[in-house]
Amino acid sequence: MPPLPLHLQNSARPFIEVDHFDFWYGPKQVLHDIHLAFPENHITALIGPSGCGKTTLLRNLNRMNDLVDGIRHRGDIRLDGTSLYDPKVEVISLRKRVGMVFQKYNPFPKSIYENVIFSLRVAGRNDRRQLDEVVEKSLRQAALWDEVKDKLHESAFGLSGGQQQRLCIARAIANRPQVLLMDEPCAALDPIATLKIEELMTQLKDEFTIVIVTHNMEQARRVADLTAFFYLGKLIEYDETLSLFTQPSQIQTEAYISGRFS
Amino acid sequence: MLPMQSAESPDPLRDPAAPPRSPSPVPERFTVSKGVLRLDRFMTYVILVGGIGIIAAVFGIFVFIGSVIWPLFQSPTLTPLRELPLATSGTTLVGLDERSELPYSYDGSADLHFHSASSNLSQPLGLEPGTQITFWRQDRLNDRILLGTQDGRVGFVDISFTAKQSSPTAPRSVTGSLKLAPWLTLNNPAPVESLDYASQGERKLFGAIVNAPEGPKLLVVGQRQKKGLMGAGKLEATPPEDLTPLLAGARPIRVLLPGTADAIVVQTQTNELLYLFRAPSGWEVRQQIKPFADIDTDITVMDFLYGDVSLVLGDSKGNVRILSLNVPPGSDRRLFAETQRLKPLDTPIRHFVASRRNKSFVVAGDTQCALCYATTGTVRSILELPYTVRSLCLDAKAEHLGIVDSNGTLHLNTVHDPHPEAGWRTFFGKIWYEGYSEPKWEWQSTGGTDDFEPKLSLVPLIIGSIKGTLYAMLFAVPIALLAAIYTSQFLSASVKRIVKPAMEIMASLPSVVLGFLAALWLAPLIETKVPSILLLVLSIPLSAMIAGSIWIRVPLHQRNRLPRGAEFWLLAPLMAALGYLAWLSGPALESLLFVANLPDGSQIADFRLWWPQFTGLPYDQRNCLVVGFMMGFAVIPVIFTIAEDALSNVPPALTSAAEALGASRWQVVRTVVLPIASAGIFSALMIGLGRAVGETMIVVMATGNTPVVDAAGRLLFGDPGLGGGLFPLADHWNIFSGMRTLSANIAVELPEAAQGSTHYRTLFLGAFALFLMTFVLNTAAELLRQRLREKFKIV
Structure with a gap:
């Protein structure tokens, strides 16, 4: 059983367990024996230099890597106790449990309304009143409702970058997933928009288990309860954010967070 | 220059007394070499000239086509x-020679007058003295004047012209001569009031109205020319016949004989026409019309x-x-x-x-x-x-x-x-x-x-073009689009690497080869196999549906074992097997459904006979099915390649987003990929359509090139009424008939059209119509495409 950091072992439930997980793109191994658990209703940040495998791990949590040719894995990932690689798992239903927000905001060329309810539409839910409720709730949670409530049926491309990213978050949480994966959600945004999204994340963690990949250590420090540091495909250190940033136990972690390499 | 300027508007930053600052030399590494600049300028001109040249060429073609068509519409x-x-x-008959150099006139006298520019020359007809001409008229075809006399004789005089020209520059001199034919007697010595003459090979016939004392009479007298080994022989008069009884008392005032010499049209005083016809049993009134x-x-x-x-x-x-x-x-x-x-x-x-x-x-x-x-x-x-x-x-x-x-x-x-x-x-x-x-x-x-x-109606040709295009697109569009969707979205990358170049090679097949195959191999092959083809067409989607419904019943853990994109290998054998079965069971279907009644009462299971009998439309061997199939073969790779590119170019960020939201692969395609690629797919369809509309070689070879509807099927089996009246164009849309397209028509007929003739110009008009069709179609398509692109653009 992969462990939670010590201080949480009694207070939180591990929701996602990554159990001695190795992963290859073709002949190249990109994850080496990753062994950790993400606690329920907490924000966990994955940090590390480019190419360290943090995004690969994130994309394995909803099996988005299945879209890539020539992948291979060893070990297991369990979501709430069920293996993602169990042959009985339907990938489509797995992805309904695990929402994802991408690095570059990517709304569909549809109206704001249709963007938000996309996951409901593909699940075949078409009850107008229910959809209206979902749209309002999701947009309110994404702190976007007041800005777009008068133009729900206009194209999503009319929004600013930060608004579009929040729309993508609203879209990801519309179907009430259990986990929200965020792959550098603020990389393409300016500081004000970033701040809004960070506020949003702290509100959302009451309902969702959030895993966020970020390059921005300040961001990790601001929003994450836990932080895991990856280097060259290995998990170097995993601890409560404050202690990881103030008292790193590993020398690579210290070098990284103090900016000696990136 | 500079000092003057600075004197008028002194620069506060510069000391007016100081000499103007000379610019510091630009280091060599910042200068652009002369060669680069020259090439740049040269290429600019080349591109400019090329672009203007293309526009000029297109307009030149326009002007040329327009100048060829224009005379058609001139008064x-x-x-x-x-x-x-x-x-x-008095009552004069006038005639002209070939070049209108020597007009002649005749007024019923014994002489005919030739009128040259300088002189009037009278020439006797050669009548016996005392002959009085009571009726004369010009023959319709020849320089011949028909004559009828006071005493019931009929004949004619032939006028011939001889032109002499001593040298190419000397003026021509034309002289006329007359030859009177022997008289025929009508057996009623009364004055001739109206007369006509017809000659049909060995049979010659005069029809005349004579004003006999007891009332006008309609008389015919014929001649028969014996033909021997030595050519035309002597003329032999047949006895005159009196047709007056057929008129039933009406007074005839004018008579006309068609060139077939077997009928007479008589105008009566009551403004009616009687159409008399010589049946084998004798003369009869065939029609009376007012x-x-x-x-x-x-x-x-x-x-x-x-x-x-x-x-x-x-x-x-x-x-x-x-x-x-x-x-x-x-x-x-x-x-x-x-x-x-x-x-x-x-x-x-x-x-x-x-x-x-x-x-x-x-x-x-x-x-x-x-x-x-x-x-x-x-x-x-x-x-x-x-x-x-x-x-x-x-x-x-x-x-x-x-x-x-x-x-x-x-x-x-x-x-x-x-x-x-x-x-x-x-x-x-x-x-x-x-x-x-x-x-x-x-x-x-x-x-x-x-x-x-x-x-010269262009309508059947335009319909032929539309029809060929329609059936080709009907065949090609579903296959090409579904193939493109499958290849770009579902097929595994390794198979895709083979499929795409293979389709592109298919596009490079010369259409003459396709046309040749269609005409000589495919058409005879599928002529007798229509029920099999029908079943085959049904079996393909059916096999996909069967495979799908089996697949979802397979337990999930079994399904998950198959790598993504490999479902194809399970579907293909089923499709092939079912298709083969469908092909084999064609004759069974034929004997079950497509049974034709033969004229002798027996029955035969043959689709080719059943179709005209059931629908009243003809069945040709080289029909739209063959053309649609072969032209589709030419169009499929075009549509496939462009559509596949459009589909593959949908940003992966959007497909990933959709997948991450729990959409199935088909839902991703339907809700995200297809709308975004719609503009590109539309272009693919339009380019395919353009290819099909303009395609010539395949339609020339694989259709019967019949611009008209073949009525053979109807004549054979009678018209059950499905074609014709209710659907006046149903004949044109029959999938089992041939057609002729505008492009094929030009290819077939232009080589034999005399330059400048109406036919030649009409072919150009056909080309213009073809151009207009594609122009209108493409413009409309482009407008629609722009709207699609605007609607689904990805910023």
């Missing part, structure tokens, strides 16, 4: 050439047009109507029916002359003269004359129109009407052609005889 011109006083008065029954006027002019199939009738109120012989539906005899009504003239019609080249004719009233064309029923030009017309004549080439006024002056006019048969109605309207039982759209540009009426 004819009638220009006065010269005037010639004739020395005669042409102006609705307005009750007097027939003033009646004559045959060139070809002797159509009658032109003029009345005392200026109306002109054309009656044509055709076999009406439900009959087996040719009867006259009114096919055209011309715009009425202001004056009573008094004179008529028909062209000896085509269906043009000239009618004239007192001071009006109209050049008309019978096929289209149009008055092409009206001449208001300052004199009263007494007689009309046209030369053999219909290039000169002679009008004699009441003073006996011949006014010669040059007629320039190179394309009388052209016009909007000809190209796009229904026209009642000679010999047809109803107005039709018809393309038949050339015929076997001189009096053939060109049928």
Whole structure:
């Protein structure tokens, strides 16, 4: 059983367990024996230099890597106790449990309304009143409702970058997933928009288990309860954010967070 | 320069006394080499010239096509050439020689007068003394004057011209000579009132009305020419016959004989026409018709047009109507029916002359003269004359129109009407052609005889083009689009790497090879296999559906074992097996459903016979199915390649987003990929459509090139009524008939069209129509595509 950091072992439930997980793109191994658990209703940040495998791990949590040719894995990932690689798992239903927000905001060329309810539409839910409720709730949670409530049926491309990213978050949480994966959600945004999204994340963690990949250590420090540091495909250190940033136990972690390499 | 400027507006930062600062030299590494600049300028000009050149070339083609088409829509011109006083008065007949150099006139006397520019020359006909001519008229085809005498004899005199020219520059001298034919006696020594003559090979016939004391009589007398080994032999008169009893008391006033020499058209005093026909059992009245029954006027002019199939009738109120012989539906005899009504003239019609080249004719009233064309029923030009017309004549080439006024002056006019048969109605309207039982759209540009009426409707060709395109697209679009979607979205990358180049090689197959295969291999192959093909077409989607429904019943953990994109290997064998089964069970389906009744009462399971029997539409071996299949083969790779590119270019960020939201692969395609790629897919369809519309070689080879509907099927089995009346165009859309497209028509006929002829220009008009079709289609498509792109653009 992969462990939670010590201080949480009694207070939180591990929701996602990554159990001695190795992963290859073709002949190249990109994850080496990753062994950790993400606690329920907490924000966990994955940090590390480019190419360290943090995004690969994130994309394995909803099996988005299945879209890539020539992948291979060893070990297991369990979501709430069920293996993602169990042959009985339907990938489509797995992805309904695990929402994802991408690095570059990517709304569909549809109206704001249709963007938000996309996951409901593909699940075949078409009850107008229910959809209206979902749209309002999701947009309110994404702190976007007041800005777009008068133009729900206009194209999503009319929004600013930060608004579009929040729309993508609203879209990801519309179907009430259990986990929200965020792959550098603020990389393409300016500081004000970033701040809004960070506020949003702290509100959302009451309902969702959030895993966020970020390059921005300040961001990790601001929003994450836990932080895991990856280097060259290995998990170097995993601890409560404050202690990881103030008292790193590993020398690579210290070098990284103090900016000696990136 | 600089010091002056600084003197007027002193620069506060610079000391006015200091000399202007010389610019510091630019280091060599910052300078652009002269060669680069020269090449840059050169390439700019090359590209500019090339671009303007392309635009100029396109417009040049336009101008050329336009200049070829333009004369089709020009009005004819009638220009006065010269005037010639004739020395005669009274009822005069005038005729022209080949070049209108030596007009002749005849007024019923013993002499015929030739009128050259310088002199009038009288030449005796060679009548025996005491012969008195009571009726004379010009023959329709030859320089021949028919004569009838006071004592009931009929004959004719032939006029021939000889031209002499000592040197190419010397003036021509034309002389005329006469030859009187032997007289035939009508057995009734009364004056001849009306007369016509027809000669059909060995059979010759005179028809005449004589004014006998007991009343007018209609008489015929024939001649038969013996033919031996040494050529035409002596003429032998057959005994005259009296046809007056057939008239049932009506008074005949005019008689006409068609060139077949087996019928007579008689005009009676009550303005009725009687069509008498010589059946094997003897003469009979075949038709009695009153042409102006609705307005009750007097027939003033009646004559045959060139070809002797159509009658032109003029009345005392200026109306002109054309009656044509055709076999009406439900009959087996040719009867006259009114096919055209011309715009009425202001004056009573008094004179008529028909062209000896085509269906043009000239009618004239007192001071009006109209050049008309019978096929289209149009008055092409009206001449208001300052004199009263007494007689009309046209030369053999219909290039000169002679009008004699009441003073006996011949006014010669040059007629320039190179394309009388052209016009909007000809190209796009229904026209009642000679010999047809109803107005039709018809393309038949050339015929076997001189009096053939060109049928130049572009409608069957346009329909053929649309039809070929439609069936090709019907076949190609689903296959190409579904293949593109499957290849780009579902197929594993390794198979895709083979499929795509293979399709691109398919696009490079020359269409002549495809056409050749379609005509010589495919058409005979599928001719007898229609039920099999029907089942095959059904089996393919059916096998996919069966495979799908089996697949979802497979337990999830079994399904998950199959790598993404490999489902194809499970589907393919099932599809092949089911397709083969469908192909084999075609004959069984045929014997079950497609059983035709033969005329002798027996039954046979044959789709080829069943189809015309069931639908009333013909079944051709080279039909739309073959064309659609082969043209589809040419179009599929075009659509596939472009559509596949458009689908593959949908940003992966969006497909990932959709997948991450729990959409199935098909949902991703339907809700995200297809809308975003729609503009590109639309382009693919339009390029495919353009290819299909313009495709020539395949349709030339694989269709029967029949622009008209083949009625063979109907004649064989009778018309059950599905085609024809209710769906006037159903014949044209029959999938099992051939067609002729605009492009194939140009390819087939342009080499044999005389340059500058109506036919030639009409082919260019067809090219223009083709261009217009694609232009309109492409413009509309482009507008729609822009809207799609705007709607689904990804910022």
